[in-house]
Amino acid sequence: MALQVNDSNFEKVVLQSDKPVMVDFWAEWCGPCRMIAPFVEEMSKDYEDRALVVKCDVDDSPGVAVKFGIRNIPTVLFFKDGEVADKQVGAVPKTNFVSKLEALLD
Amino acid sequence: MNICIFAASSSKIDKIYLDAASHLGELIASRGHNIVYGGGGIGLMGAVADAAMKKGARITGVIPKFMYDNGWGNDNIDEIIITEDMGSRKKKMFAISDAVIALPGGIGTLEELTEAITLKQLGLFRGPLVILNTKLFYSHFISFLESVIDKGFMRKVHKKIWVVAGSPEQAMEAISAYNDWHDDPVSIARI
Numbered sequence: 001m002a003l004q005v006n007d008s009n010f011e012k013v014v015l016q017s018d019k020p021v022m023v024d025f026w027a028e029w030c031g032p033c034r035m036i037a038p039f040v041e042e043m044s045k046d047y048e049d050r051a052l053v054v055k056c057d058v059d060d061s062p063g064v065a066v067k068f069g070i071r072n073i074p075t076v077l078f079f080k081d082g083e084v085a086d087k088q089v090g091a092v093p094k095t096n097f098v099s100k101l102e103a104l105l106d
Numbered sequence: 107m108n109i110c111i112f113a114a115s116s117s118k119i120d121k122i123y124l125d126a127a128s129h130l131g132e133l134i135a136s137r138g139h140n141i142v143y144g145g146g147g148i149g150l151m152g153a154v155a156d157a158a159m160k161k162g163a164r165i166t167g168v169i170p171k172f173m174y175d176n177g178w179g180n181d182n183i184d185e186i187i188i189t190e191d192m193g194s195r196k197k198k199m200f201a202i203s204d205a206v207i208a209l210p211g212g213i214g215t216l217e218e219l220t221e222a223i224t225l226k227q228l229g230l231f232r233g234p235l236v237i238l239n240t241k242l243f244y245s246h247f248i249s250f251l252e253s254v255i256d257k258g259f260m261r262k263v264h265k266k267i268w269v270v271a272g273s274p275e276q277a278m279e280a281i282s283a284y285n286d287w288h289d290d291p292v293s294i295a296r297i
């Protein structure tokens with residue numbers, strides 16, 4: 001299971017990470033979120049040595065959702081050095097997420 | 107505590123909004139609070155009031171005369187206060203409430219929410235103001251408020267006026283944990 005982040009640990013886990021981080025913003029009620037969930041799980045394993053791939057439930061984490069302007073889900077944000085480096089909104093093929101994450105790897 | 111609820115009268119909405127409203131009503135009642143709301147019998151207004159009433163909360167509806175005369179009121183609640191017009195309805199609701207929670211709603215709800223923000227900015231209402239962001243309903247609105255701040259039309263500190271909750275539980279926690287956002291709001295109300 002991909003690690004779940006929330007308002008309490010987002011700063012430490014995501015913003016202070018020394019590796020690139022991909023965050024999948026999702027919620028139980030979101031149908032399209034379920035379409036990309038398997039990709040996210042696969043990528044959390046595929047990239048475990050080089051990047052962090054985590055999930056953030058917007059209902060549990062309104063502070064983070066507001067801070068990063070999450071208005072539609074799924075939204076996937078890519079962080080590098082504590083900054084948003086890229087973004088993908090909507091349920092798209094896995095290759096879109098892979099190419100955006102790959103672009104951030106050293 | 108009297109908790110003022112601003113919410114939709116529409117019922118033609120996703121069930122998730124109605125479920126969250128009912129759950130909030132139950133939580134308000136189970137924590138011993140009472141509800142002040144717009145007095146309607148349907149939509150999110152009806153859902154929150156019915157659920158809270160079933161769990162023993164006292165429910166006060168504040169409704170303009172023309173709406174009541176049209177049969178839009180909820181006659182099952184503990185008290186109905188009939189006001190002359192829309193403006194006096196809101197004035198009465200703020201006067202008898204200790205906290206405000208804005209649920210999703212249409213233009214009437216948005217008007218009530220923005221008045222709540224205005225009154226807090228001016229120090230004329232000092233209680234907690236929680237925006238219940240069920241299904242990210244208010245996210246565009248909150249982003250817009252942030253852009254209003256970024257463009258200098260409001261101060262950064264004014265973000266402290268409202269608290270965004272993702273769930274009814276978080277809304278109740280935000281009310282319990284509330285500290286007034288500023289000691290003297292009117293001193294910084296002008297930009």
